[in-house]
Amino acid sequence: MEVTKVTAMLDLIVESTRRRVKEIDSSVPVEERQIQSLEKSIRTRKQNGVNPVIAEIKFRSPSEGLIRSYEDPAGIASGYVDAGCAGISVLTNPEFFGGDNSFIEKIRPQTAVPVLRKDFVVDEAQVRETAALGADAVLLIAAVLGEELGGFIEYTHGFGLEALVEVHDEAEMENAISGGARIIGINNRNLKTMKTELETTRRLGPLAAGRGVTVVCESGITGPADIREMRKCCDGFLVGTYLMKAEDPAKALEGLVCA
Template sequence: MVPDLNRVPGVLGRIARRRLERVAAGGRRTHGPPAGRPPSFAEALAAPGLSVIAEVKRKSPSEGAIADLDAAEVARAYARAGARAVSVLTEPEFFAGSDADLEAARAAVELPLLRKDFVVHPVQVDEARALGASAVLLIVAVLGPLTGAYLEAARTAGLDALVEVHDEREAELALEAGAEILGVNNRDLTTLRVDLGTAPRVARHVRALGFDGLLVAESGYRAREELAALEGRFDAVLIGSSLARDPDPEAALRRLIGSA
């Protein structure tokens, strides 16, 4: 159940192929059985108002180095500021993340955790559960027709899945696969360009098709006004770089959501 990654273009394809090389080479840790059921990612996003998924992020292909941060410390800061979930990058080469970051965040906070990675092999789903994640990221542009199979693998593991799309065609594939949490990424992962008009446009499309699940806007959000435009249209927003690079991520998140 490995996707055909040769069809995936640009930076996204390069990252996904490298990730598969590491998994195939055994570049992963052996994990013991998970301890208890993690908090529900879906329930956190379904709470009233716009839920913030705040991200632990050290670097990215589009921005280079972002912050030399401590995952546990930043996760606690996000929790204090009112984040309803935390996204933790675990991809090591392009994002400088690690499984240890996810484990540290799990020990630090009781919020649901999203394992933010490039899932290209079923073993990564089981790893996410063992590490204490509540959800995995499934990218339609990577998984293609296997999206439904990976969704089922996540459900079997007791995980929610944030199914990420970039346009209307991918969104339709996600809906056909049975996605219940749909993330619309404003960043074109082949060119790395950001267009904040992407998420609202795709959201209108899927709602018109009858999608009644949870909608998450992703990438590029830096100002309170941008978040205000999402309220009533999206259930959640994922914010990474603008929070992680701030010397005081707690204050940065409070400014964004308008909390005291």
């Protein structure tokens, strides 16, 4: 796709999200519960000598089209847990990623690992909604939130949730760290061009060294060889398309965890 068309797609996703925000029922109570730490899960697995992988449930995307025919998200999640995932990422954007909020509600009671809600957050109501759904963490995209990022991180932490803050360049990395991010996801896919390069994590990963943050490599992992190559640049990985395209996602995940 041409850059202008891709940029327009990002704008469409954000526009669509703003329309969805208007439908959020803010009267749904946020129940007090024990939040499971995604950061701790990643760190513990790394210390134990296994590759921390946040395994994603994603049925389609603008760049890939249909990734996998729909099947029970709870079943996929159960397989991921058995294969040793550090957490489960759940796409909830319906229009562009085939996601649904109900996926989290189906998965949460059946898994003991942290659940990350992955969507295009543009409003604080979505953070509150994430807490009400039962997720433990939420994705915040630096390129979408800009100067508001720090406020969103603080608001997220106020609910006891963790924020996985997604960055793609040096300026976004500094914005995330100065804004209080504790988990930073380096997206190897450029949201303006949709081009994926693992070089992005190689370049940005060292900038976070010694700064008290946990670094997650996002996008572009195509097998165990990529895990072995990239783990020196990050603490963990978020993998979606590779797993969801596999005949047996859980078996594919096991290969990454043990690579």
